[in-house]
Amino acid sequence: MALLDELSGYEFEDLMEDVFRHLGYENVRQSTRAADEGRDILMEEVVDGTRRAVVVECKHTETVSRPVVQKLHSAVATYDYDGPKRGMVVTTGRFTAPAQEYAADLGGTTDGGIELLDGTDLREIGDEIGMDLYNGRIEILCDESLRPTHPTADRNAPVFEAVQPVENLEPATIPTPDTALVLEPTVTVSAETNATFETSVGVIHRVDETDDLVLLADGDSPRVPGATVQSLVTGAGSRNARIALEEHDLETRFDLCERKRFGQTETEYKEWAVDRLRQAHTTTVHYTGGNNVDYEKTCTPKVSDVTVRDIDPVYVPHIRSQLTLGEYDYEFAYYAAGPSRATTANEFHECVHCGTSADQVTYCDNCGSINCDDHIRVERLESEPVCTGCAVTERFALKTKYFYDETNLETFREEYEEMAIHEKAAENVPLAVGTALAVALLALFVVSSVGLL
Numbered sequence: 001m002a003l004l005d006e007l008s009g010y011e012f013e014d015l016m017e018d019v020f021r022h023l024g025y026e027n028v029r030q031s032t033r034a035a036d037e038g039r040d041i042l043m044e045e046v047v048d049g050t051r052r053a054v055v056v057e058c059k060h061t062e063t064v065s066r067p068v069v070q071k072l073h074s075a076v077a078t079y080d081y082d083g084p085k086r087g088m089v090v091t092t093g094r095f096t097a098p099a100q101e102y103a104a105d106l107g108g109t110t111d112g113g114i115e116l117l118d119g120t121d122l123r124e125i126g127d128e129i130g131m132d133l134y135n136g137r138i139e140i141l142c143d144e145s146l147r148p149t150h151p152t153a154d155r156n157a158p159v160f161e162a163v164q165p166v167e168n169l170e171p172a173t174i175p176t177p178d179t180a181l182v183l184e185p186t187v188t189v190s191a192e193t194n195a196t197f198e199t200s201v202g203v204i205h206r207v208d209e210t211d212d213l214v215l216l217a218d219g220d221s222p223r224v225p226g227a228t229v230q231s232l233v234t235g236a237g238s239r240n241a242r243i244a245l246e247e248h249d250l251e252t253r254f255d256l257c258e259r260k261r262f263g264q265t266e267t268e269y270k271e272w273a274v275d276r277l278r279q280a281h282t283t284t285v286h287y288t289g290g291n292n293v294d295y296e297k298t299c300t301p302k303v304s305d306v307t308v309r310d311i312d313p314v315y316v317p318h319i320r321s322q323l324t325l326g327e328y329d330y331e332f333a334y335y336a337a338g339p340s341r342a343t344t345a346n347e348f349h350e351c352v353h354c355g356t357s358a359d360q361v362t363y364c365d366n367c368g369s370i371n372c373d374d375h376i377r378v379e380r381l382e383s384e385p386v387c388t389g390c391a392v393t394e395r396f397a398l399k400t401k402y403f404y405d406e407t408n409l410e411t412f413r414e415e416y417e418e419m420a421i422h423e424k425a426a427e428n429v430p431l432a433v434g435t436a437l438a439v440a441l442l443a444l445f446v447v448s449s450v451g452l453l
Helices: 009-022 066-078 097-106 119-128 157-163 227-234 266-280 406-418 421-449
Strands: 026-030 041-047 050-059 085-091 114-117 132-134 137-139 144-146 178-199 202-216 242-244 256-259 283-288 294-299 306-325 328-337 340-346 362-364 369-371 376-378 385-387 392-396 399-403
Touching: 009 026, 009 041, 009 050, 009 119, 009 266, 009 306, 026 306, 050 066, 066 085, 066 097, 066 114, 097 114, 114 119, 157 306, 157 328, 178 227, 178 266, 178 294, 202 227, 202 266, 202 283, 202 294, 227 306, 227 328, 227 340, 266 306, 328 369, 362 385, 369 385, 392 406, 392 421, 399 406, 399 421
Parallel strands: 050 085, 085 114, 144 306, 178 256
Antiparallel strands: 026 041, 041 050, 132 137, 144 242, 178 202, 178 306, 283 294, 306 328, 328 340, 362 369, 376 385, 392 399
8 A cells, every 4th residue: 555655653543543433433542652552542342232442553564573463462451441452453564474373363353352454454444434545644535415405395495485575576476596506515523622731739720621613624724614504514403404415316406516525634624623622722821829929821732632533524505596587686595404594695685786785675677676775766657666777767846756668757748748737746745745835824924914814
């Protein structure tokens, strides 16, 4: 396995930690590297309902001889664990015949036995757990996604729901939107941080936290998404919202379907998460020393204080629907997890003229625009909404009137010419009322001036 041979011994241990975690072993962690006690990785397995410890020695060499197996056998025997235990030697190379015979005599995978995994076994394991090994590291291959649609509704249901609050727009009359699905990769790193900080006066701070850190994983470096996306991925119903991609032909259900690749290796996501958690759990502590002097100490967990328990990749569907109404295109986009959604764009609630987002918007059937109250008027001839952007205007009775087009304007001109004077005045009610009041006040003044009052 030439690619694995390019790794250092420590990198090989990092790799195997990830592999064992994906094989289903529990509490997988590396032992302290400073003291070589014949064990590199410690983990647990459940066999017939009984939990058993597994002590692993990683040998990044061409051959592994019998003394290595004997040393691990002793390390297993002295490992402090309340229950059954066994050992495992993993190598990128091969085992000598005496090493294989010694392990066979011990019983292999039985209690107290030593299991041997060589380079060929590792290649088969990689195929078994669906991982490609490149440059000696694991490239994440994910076959699960959160469900892109509600279990009982079609893909367009969210769009019809989004347009319902728009005044003057009937959802039943809108055309079918073009809808694209992008499967965006995420990684949830589950980790425990346990750290104790002591000075001469004793323990001044402890950290004992369990975190599920969600990372957006499609770029050159991981990013932490917003709270809504994190909730979709790790929420109470997220497990039930998962689907196997091979069982759902998403390409036929959406106009476009794209699956983004994970940008980095599993090891890199783990290292990034560990650094982020160390920063998150860094605390500055104030304490009083034995000499009654106040001190300040910044407590940052070490890398070895953070134990990664699980790395869980899943695609989050990002759906983008585009709807054409008249002269305008509108986008409605959201992350989905079955019935749950996190909206990322909703142009149905934005005025096309000023970009203002408003709860109250009105549709102009004349041009297809969605408008705030400042950019919508009543069409004089039809008594229907028309926006200030497409309307034809003219002043009647000193007031601006709005029309769908020149034809409507000409029709109203003709009607206006036939109106009685009081009907024309009614086209500008404030002006008519003001004029009437002015006339009344003038008459009152005249009457008062001649002494009739």
